[in-house]
Amino acid sequence: MSANSIIETKKATIQFNGLTAVDNVDFRMQAGEAVGIIGPNGAGKTTFFNLLTGLYLPTEGNILFAGRDITRVPPYKRVTLGIIRTFQLVSVFDSLPVIDNLALSTIRFGENYGSKWKFFFTDVHGEKIMKNCLDQLDVMGISDKADLMTSELSYGDKRKLEIAVALSLNPKILLLDEPFAGLSDQEITEVSVIINKVKATLSLVIIEHKISRIVDIVKRLCVMHEGRLIADGPPEQVLSDATVREVYWGKEEGLTCSV
Ligand SMILES: Nc1ncnc2c1ncn2[C@@H]1O[C@H](COP(=O)(O)OP(=O)(O)OP(=O)(O)O)[C@@H](O)[C@H]1O
Ligand SMILES: [Mg+2]
Incomplete structure (x- = not known):
């Protein structure tokens, strides 16, 4: 040790x-x-x-x-x-809005996560969750793209989103x-x-x-x-x-x- x-x-x-x-x-x-x-x-x-x-x-x-x-x-x-990573090929959900990529990981791994039921019934767009997600997007300089579909982002912006998701996991x-x-x-x-x-x-x-x-x-x-x-x-x-x-x-x- x-x-x-x-x-x-x-x-x-x-x-x-x-x-x-x-x-x-x-x-x-x-x-x-x-x-x-x-x-x-x-x-x-x-x-x-x-x-x-x-x-x-x-x-x-x-x-x-x-x-x-x-x-x-x-x-x-x-x-x-x-222990948080990003992938060699950017790994984000293309079919979700940008902000929801962050919201999902925030809920799944956030401090309030207790059971899988809580995951399914948490309000993804709750005020506190949204603020945390927007803050992370802001750090990466892409908060103006929060409501776009992820598939619409450039590869570089997808990379920034992936890093934002990683950072949101503390x-x-x-x-x-x-x-x-x-x-x-x-x-x-x-x-x-x-x-x-x-x-x-x-x-x-x-x-x-x-x-x-x-x-x-x-x-x-x-x-x-x-x-x-x-x-x-x-x-x-x-x-x-x-x-x-x-x-x-x-x-x-x-x-x-x-x-
Ligand atoms: N799941 C797997 N099954 C079989 N071989 C694998 C597997 N994962 C990696 N390898 C092999 O292990 C070796 C190392 O691969 P790895 O992807 O770790 O290299 P790398 O240093 O990341 O290369 P690059 O700079 O191209 O990304 C390669 O020969 C690769 O084909
Ligand atoms: Mg590699």
Whole structure:
């Protein structure tokens, strides 16, 4: 057990039909830290998030949250503990109004949620719930789009909505899987300003290929390759590491960026 760690993995490993997607990963971060995870396609980054959030059970190893072993705790319970993620491909309900995406998660995981009956009979548009939802949309700069159908939003605005939903769940640790993928430069800048603002209030892990952007957010960078964690430290140190450069050689634009 580690006193101050918010999340920790001990020899976390998962295999799919003989492929080791995450291989013996020992990872630990302190509450309040912001950590970036980079690595080539197929390195195991998303699978690692799936282990942290309980979508997958590790073949071997353990996951700890605030010192408590949560290896077998199901995903929805991890949400109530404060382990919140976004997905590589934006995951919101297209067929609902924007505000209802937030209202649903607020009711489902809010402090008043007691039973499934309460979920079905709560007034989605109750004043307190609406205020909370609008506040979150405001943080993301899309409160003027509250009443639109989600399907009408641009991909960038859907990403902002997804992050708003994540923030509405009061994350203690927020896991963002490629939040900038598919966004314009302008949208990336907007989302990164917001992430930089909220990171003071939580622990953050961010998977991202755009290394020049991620180094504006984190002071610690981890590199995954073939399921293993091959580097971990300050970005300048990690990006000049010989093994990391070899893994990336010719594959990523990012390593040529200045940090
Ligand atoms: N459910 C699954 N069943 C079988 N193989 C899987 C499964 N999930 C992931 N994999 C495999 O595990 C490896 C790691 O995949 P993962 O999606 O974690 O990579 P990644 O680092 O997130 O890549 P990218 O940068 O492209 O998103 C890949 O070879 C992938 O095909
Ligand atoms: Mg991925």
